[in-house]
Amino acid sequence: MTKKHSRPLRAVFVGFGNVAQRLAAMLTVERHLFPGLEKLQLVPVAIFTRQRGALVEPAGIDLAAALERFRASGAFPDAPMPVMQALQELDYDVLVELSTLNIADRGEPAVTHVRNALQRRRHAVTANKGPAAFAYRELSALARKKGVRFLFESAVMDGTPVFNLMQALAGCRVTGVSGILNTTTNFVISRLEMGETMDSAVKTAQRLGFAEADPSLDLDGWDAAAKTAILANVFLGADIDPLQVERRGIGDLTPEAVAKAAASGRRFKLICRAELENGKVRAKVAPEEIAADQFFAAVNGKGAALRLETDMMGPFWIVQENPGLNDTAAGVLQDLLTVAASR
Amino acid sequence: MTKKHSRPLRAVFVGFGNVAQRLAAMLTVERHLFPGLEKLQLVPVAIFTRQRGALVEPAGIDLAAALERFRASGAFPDAPMPVMQALQELDYDVLVELSTLNIADRGEPAVTHVRNALQRRRHAVTANKGPAAFAYRELSALARKKGVRFLFESAVMDGTPVFNLMQALAGCRVTGVSGILNTTTNFVISRLEMGETMDSAVKTAQRLGFAEADPSLDLDGWDAAAKTAILANVFLGADIDPLQVERRGIGDLTPEAVAKAAASGRRFKLICRAELENGKVRAKVAPEEIAADQFFAAVNGKGAALRLETDMMGPFWIVQENPGLNDTAAGVLQDLLTVAASR
Numbered sequence: 001m002t003k004k005h006s007r008p009l010r011a012v013f014v015g016f017g018n019v020a021q022r023l024a025a026m027l028t029v030e031r032h033l034f035p036g037l038e039k040l041q042l043v044p045v046a047i048f049t050r051q052r053g054a055l056v057e058p059a060g061i062d063l064a065a066a067l068e069r070f071r072a073s074g075a076f077p078d079a080p081m082p083v084m085q086a087l088q089e090l091d092y093d094v095l096v097e098l099s100t101l102n103i104a105d106r107g108e109p110a111v112t113h114v115r116n117a118l119q120r121r122r123h124a125v126t127a128n129k130g131p132a133a134f135a136y137r138e139l140s141a142l143a144r145k146k147g148v149r150f151l152f153e154s155a156v157m158d159g160t161p162v163f164n165l166m167q168a169l170a171g172c173r174v175t176g177v178s179g180i181l182n183t184t185t186n187f188v189i190s191r192l193e194m195g196e197t198m199d200s201a202v203k204t205a206q207r208l209g210f211a212e213a214d215p216s217l218d219l220d221g222w223d224a225a226a227k228t229a230i231l232a233n234v235f236l237g238a239d240i241d242p243l244q245v246e247r248r249g250i251g252d253l254t255p256e257a258v259a260k261a262a263a264s265g266r267r268f269k270l271i272c273r274a275e276l277e278n279g280k281v282r283a284k285v286a287p288e289e290i291a292a293d294q295f296f297a298a299v300n301g302k303g304a305a306l307r308l309e310t311d312m313m314g315p316f317w318i319v320q321e322n323p324g325l326n327d328t329a330a331g332v333l334q335d336l337l338t339v340a341a342s343r
Numbered sequence: 344m345t346k347k348h349s350r351p352l353r354a355v356f357v358g359f360g361n362v363a364q365r366l367a368a369m370l371t372v373e374r375h376l377f378p379g380l381e382k383l384q385l386v387p388v389a390i391f392t393r394q395r396g397a398l399v400e401p402a403g404i405d406l407a408a409a410l411e412r413f414r415a416s417g418a419f420p421d422a423p424m425p426v427m428q429a430l431q432e433l434d435y436d437v438l439v440e441l442s443t444l445n446i447a448d449r450g451e452p453a454v455t456h457v458r459n460a461l462q463r464r465r466h467a468v469t470a471n472k473g474p475a476a477f478a479y480r481e482l483s484a485l486a487r488k489k490g491v492r493f494l495f496e497s498a499v500m501d502g503t504p505v506f507n508l509m510q511a512l513a514g515c516r517v518t519g520v521s522g523i524l525n526t527t528t529n530f531v532i533s534r535l536e537m538g539e540t541m542d543s544a545v546k547t548a549q550r551l552g553f554a555e556a557d558p559s560l561d562l563d564g565w566d567a568a569a570k571t572a573i574l575a576n577v578f579l580g581a582d583i584d585p586l587q588v589e590r591r592g593i594g595d596l597t598p599e600a601v602a603k604a605a606a607s608g609r610r611f612k613l614i615c616r617a618e619l620e621n622g623k624v625r626a627k628v629a630p631e632e633i634a635a636d637q638f639f640a641a642v643n644g645k646g647a648a649l650r651l652e653t654d655m656m657g658p659f660w661i662v663q664e665n666p667g668l669n670d671t672a673a674g675v676l677q678d679l680l681t682v683a684a685s686r
Contacts, residue, residue: 026655034654036514160659161511168507170680171379172673295662298641307664311377312369312673316503319638319660321650330515330655337513 008041009340010060012090014083014113015098016049016076018209019127019154021067023098023329028064040337046086047076050099054079058090083109087116094339096332097126100212103222103242107134118142118150123342125335127154127328133226134241136233149339154331156181156227157304158323163234164334165318172310174235176275179306180299181227183323184211184218185250185270189287190301192258193267198251210302220249221285224272228283232274235308238281248286265292269299275309295319351384352683353403355433357426357456358441359392359419361552362470362497364410366441366672371407383680389429390419393442397422401433426452430459437682439675440469443555446565446585450477461485461493466685468678470497470671476569477584479576492682497674499524499570500647501666506577507677508661515653517578519618522649523642524570526666527554527561528593528613532630533644535601536610541594553645563592564628567615571626575617578651581624591629608635612642618652638662 013020031037043060053076055061070076087095095117097110107130114124114131118139124131131139132152143150156162180186184205191201202219205211217223225245232238232245250270258268266289274283290296295317299305304320320327356363374380386403396419398404413419430438438460440453450473457467457474461482467474474482475495486493499505509517523529527548534544545562548554560566568588575581575588593613601611609632617626633639638660642648647663663670 034514034516036516036654040514159515159656161508164511164513165504165508168504168511168677170507170677170684171377171383172502172677173377173379293641293643295641295664298636298638300636310673311379312676313502313670314666315664317660317662317664319662321638321658321660323657327656330653333655334511334513334515341513 008043009094009336010092011042011044011094011096012086012092013044013047013096013098014110015100015128016047016052016070017098017100018325019328019332020096020098021070022325023332024063024067026326026329026333028067037333040333040340042336045090045092048079048083048086049076053077056080056086056090083113084116087113088120092122093343094123094125094336096336097124097128097131098332099128101129101133101217101223101226103217103226106241107131111135111139114139114150115142118146118148121146121148123149123151123339125149125151125332125339127152127332129155129223129226129230132230132233136230137239149342151335151338152230153335154328155230157306157318157320158327159330159334160318160320160323160327162306162318164338166234169310172312174308174310176309177231177235177306178271178273179231179304180269180296181272181304181306182218182221182224182270183302183304184215185221185224186299186303187301188219189250189253189258189268189270192253192255193262195255195259197255198253219251221247221270224270224285228272228274228285231272232281232283236274236276236281238274238283240281240283244283246284246286250287253287261289266290267292267297269296271296351386352437352679353435354385354387354437354439355429355435356387356390356439356441357453358443358471359390359395359413360441360443361668362671362675363441364413365668366675367406367410369669369672369676371410380676383676383683385679388433388435391422391426391429392419396420399423399429399433426456427459430456431463435465437466437468437679439679440467440471440474441675442471444472444476444560444566444569446560446569449584450474454478454482457482457493458485461489461491464489464491466492466494466682468492468494468675468682470495470675472498472566472569472573475573475576479573480582492685494678494681495573496678497671498573500649500661500663501670502673502677503661503663503666503670505649505661507681509577512653515655517651517653519652520574520578520649521614521616522574522647523612523639524615524647524649525561525564525567525613526645526647527558528564528567529642529646530644531562532593532596532601532611532613535596535598536605538598538602540598541596562594564590564613567613567628571615571617571628574615575624575626579617579619579624581617581626583624583626587626589627589629593630596630604632609633610635610640612639614639
């Protein structure tokens with residue numbers, strides 16, 4: 001352990017939406033609340049948004065001032081260069097990819113951003129599910145080859161340890177995973193159980209700020225399929241993408257069907273599954289009826305749960321009670337601390 | 344990373360009961376089932392039992408043969424030297440302390456065994472709750488000072504990552520823990536709910552092999568208090584022992600009380616809690632009535648659950664479905680792999 005930590009991590013941010021702004025606040029104005037961040041000194045040299053301009057300051061951006069400015073004016077100036085040029089030319093240590101999942105474009109442009117950072121021997125940290133869902137095998141091999149880190153703790157269950165847990169599971173091999181991993185559908189089903197219509201339940205989730213703008217990403221199971229692909233790729237050695245996950249969303253669920261299940265003591269849940277079957281990985285997302293005394297049934301509203309089967313131990317679970325933006329930002333911060341510690 | 348791994352870990356085992364025998368089987372005859380153990384080469388130089396003799400072979404014990412011999416004859420020869428002498432004089436790398444918790448003797452002799460190993464710059468791995476419950480602050484400081492590891496993943500929730508999780512939680516500070524951590528009482532309460540008497544339920548647990556021989560360790564909450572003390576010491580920086588945990592067992596629970604709770608949709612659970620109150624740690628074990636839709640209520644039979652509150656994230660849980668001896672052995676193996684990797 002050298003004293004190199006004292007040199008701050010120079011970061012390129014791609015995306016400055018809710019998660020990035022939360023992260024920026026935790027690293028600046030709220031920093032005193034989190035003593036565990038002491039070892040993380042981070043200075044952005046560029047912050048790109050999709051449609052609201054960019055800041056590029058090779059000497060370092062004042063993150064607190066940038067956050068205040070963006071919140072006040074809703075935009076940065078026009079970008080002085082494209083993201084790709086910045087990733088190729090700027091002097092930085094870590095790419096912080098916080099753009100959102102794009103299924104139609106197969107995880108792009110985030111996959112390309114991460115690939116470019118890794119190729120330049122820069123670490124890549126992302127909360128975007130795209131890179132690990134569409135290109136895990138390629139990008140993790142590239143990171144290993146270049147001696148840098150490709151980290152995405154927030155991509156599944158926010159900052160609750162999922163991928164970082166692998167280290168803790170020394171000696172164990174994961175043989176199967178299942179979970180309730182999409183907050184929006186779990187919340188929507190809970191509202192259907194209260195007699196609300198699908199339409200109204202989705203609007204409530206959007207109003208509370210945790211449904212995607214395009215609700216089909218959640219309702220049709222794409223978000224869940226992306227997470228399932230990541231889990232299959234990381235834990236089961238698969239090389240699949242979200243389009244290869246058998247997928248059925250909750251669009252067909254009605255308050256009536258949900259009420260009928262409840263009458264026989266059961267609850268619908270959108271369950272993700274990935275398991276090894278005769279050496280092959282099978283990955284699936286579909287609504288299932290769960291008996292009321294099963295653990296999945298106890299995951300309410302915005303909760304999430306992941307069940308891990310291993311070769312050595314009986315199944316165990318990781319459960320999130322009621323995650324918010326802080327949880328997602330915390331996962332990115334954990335990854336950044338891992339990068340800082342690995343220098 | 345050097346090639347030093349190829350030199351096997353030389354181990355002194357203290358205790359050769361159920362967990363140690365399971366561990367020995369997993370490391371030998373069952374080894375091919377667990378590819379994750381590839382990096383763990385371990386050779387005992389001594390195996391001590393409490394009342395059934397010992398093996399001491401400085402050149403290395405054939406663990407598979409020792410296990411077979413012990414299972415066939417029920418004993419080793421008389422010990423050629425006391426444990427303490429072995430810990431002082433033998434050439435070994437790691438103490439594997441698998442004796443059982445002793446509350447009356449304040450965790451002894453396991454605490455002394457661990458202290459002696461650490462003082463000689465030997466690593467100490469233990470599934471015994473005593474050392475971390477009665478002397479965590481002293482022993483962890485000693486290990487740090489001597490540059491060796493003091494590990495006890497199995498002491499709470501077996502091999503399910505609890506303490507190894509701290510690494511994964513980079514940046515987060517734990518601010519409170521609660522849990523169902525004693526399998527026997529959880530099982531006994533489940534049987535009371537089925538109308539069984541306390542006596543009969545305890546006998547069933549003993550017959551199934553997971554209640555302590557002295558049931559008061561479980562029923563009076565001592566095992567739970569030891570685990571709560573460890574969690575408070577490790578996660579909240581406390582320096583307490585099990586006697587300083589407010590403690591009420593389940594001895595007073597009756598099938599009638601349990602049935603009455605069930606009639607109003609509630610379940611009794613023995614809940615462990617440790618939290619920071621005005622900078623002070625408060626630790627407590629007591630039966631609580633839990634509403635049926637709460638997570639704790641979904642932890643059935645032999646299950647266990649731990650809820651962690653942190654400064655950065657919403658609460659999350661680690662849950663064990665149905666742990667057995669393999670799970671406990673897996674925790675010890677994880678610790679041994681950590682030791683092997685740290686050389």
